[in-house]
Amino acid sequence: MYTQLSLDFGIELSCEQYPDFDVHSYDHYIIAFSGGKDSLACILHLLELGIPKSKIECWHHLVDGQGELFFDWPITEDYCRKVCLALDIPLYFSWREGGLEREMLRFNSPTAPTTYETPLQLQTSGGNSNNASTRWRFPQIGGSMVTRWCSSYSKISVGDAAIANQERFKGKRTLVISGERREESASRSKYKQFEPHRTHTKSRHVDHWRAVLDWDEAGVWNIIQRWNLRSHPSYELGFGRCSCIICIFASDDQLASVYQIAPQVIEKMADYEKQFDSYWRKQGKEGYTIHRQYTVMERVAMGRPYSMKPEIIELALSREYCESVVVPSGKWEFPLGAFSKDKSGPA
Ligand code: SF4
Numbered sequence: 001m002y003t004q005l006s007l008d009f010g011i012e013l014s015c016e017q018y019p020d021f022d023v024h025s026y027d028h029y030i031i032a033f034s035g036g037k038d039s040l041a042c043i044l045h046l047l048e049l050g051i052p053k054s055k056i057e058c059w060h061h062l063v064d065g066q067g068e069l070f071f072d073w074p075i076t077e078d079y080c081r082k083v084c085l086a087l088d089i090p091l092y093f094s095w096r097e098g099g100l101e102r103e104m105l106r107f108n109s110p111t112a113p114t115t116y117e118t119p120l121q122l123q124t125s126g127g128n129s130n131n132a133s134t135r136w137r138f139p140q141i142g143g144s145m146v147t148r149w150c151s152s153y154s155k156i157s158v159g160d161a162a163i164a165n166q167e168r169f170k171g172k173r174t175l176v177i178s179g180e181r182r183e184e185s186a187s188r189s190k191y192k193q194f195e196p197h198r199t200h201t202k203s204r205h206v207d208h209w210r211a212v213l214d215w216d217e218a219g220v221w222n223i224i225q226r227w228n229l230r231s232h233p234s235y236e237l238g239f240g241r242c243s244c245i246i247c248i249f250a251s252d253d254q255l256a257s258v259y260q261i262a263p264q265v266i267e268k269m270a271d272y273e274k275q276f277d278s279y280w281r282k283q284g285k286e287g288y289t290i291h292r293q294y295t296v297m298e299r300v301a302m303g304r305p306y307s308m309k310p311e312i313i314e315l316a317l318s319r320e321y322c323e324s325v326v327v328p329s330g331k332w333e334f335p336l337g338a339f340s341k342d343k344s345g346p347a
Contacts, residue, residue, distance in 0.1 A: 018194040023049060027172040032159060033058035035076045035232045036242035038179030041220040042211045043087065044227050046177065058084050058091045061155040063244055065099030070268065071244040075233050078321040083229065086325050092117040094158045103153055106135045116162035125165050137276045137288040139248050143187040143347050150248065151346065163199040163206060173205045180210050183217065185347040221338055228327045233316035235335035238306030241345030248290050251344035255296065256303030261313045270296045
């Protein structure tokens, strides 16, 4: 069957390469909702396609686990919660125990267990391996998920465990939707739009659809505007991408901006960078600063902070999104970071 989904909004999705793909044929729709504009566009796109809300669920992977925050923006968790509340879509959180910081500091020990919310209970899996090894380094910049282990460790494998260990997906058709776009990086430009998901088995049908892979940035902002939703505060501060607050792919300007509003986060990053670099040099290995040429503090000094509004700084750094995520009709505005030339973020 040839499937073409024509929308009234000027966006056309052609699925010629995937003749059997029928977006309406699934029992469960899982949207990997990071809080960024592209995954938000995925949620809204599904709703505009007429997928019933009763079949949609959003999953957010907490990169810092449930402990003290280090990598992530303080507001991200509650922003996601408030968006899903406004759209009346269930949101399930999942995380690795101890988050990225515990994994980064792992020394001759196994990886931590994964915990995930389900409709019935909190479930945990893994964490009982005998394979001890050492990270003691930041995730490394690059396209490979092995060296840039933060995404695979804190998001991809967490989502996989949550699908594989829930009986409710057995014997059902599940579509996992994520918001990568080709425009964002050379490696993303080569992604497939549709493929069997890693957790697909004979007894559990799971497909992966990158629903906005071919959209441009204007298309993403247009759909958010149609729904009158506010974007993540990082965009309102001037960031072109919504990543971790200390994303390893951050530009000099982004690092300088974070240093201006949350110096303690960058100082902690710089301190770890020194410890890792000095340890590995003593082992006769290349230094392990995040950026091989410059330290974090050198990059902060080279960057120019954005011109950030105090009330948005306060919102971005709080744990509670205390405003409405819905903008009154006719009042929606592009955030400062929209169409920014600085698109630094996950490759
Ligand atoms: S946003 Fe950046 S630091 Fe955070 S998980 Fe993704 S690549 Fe890693």
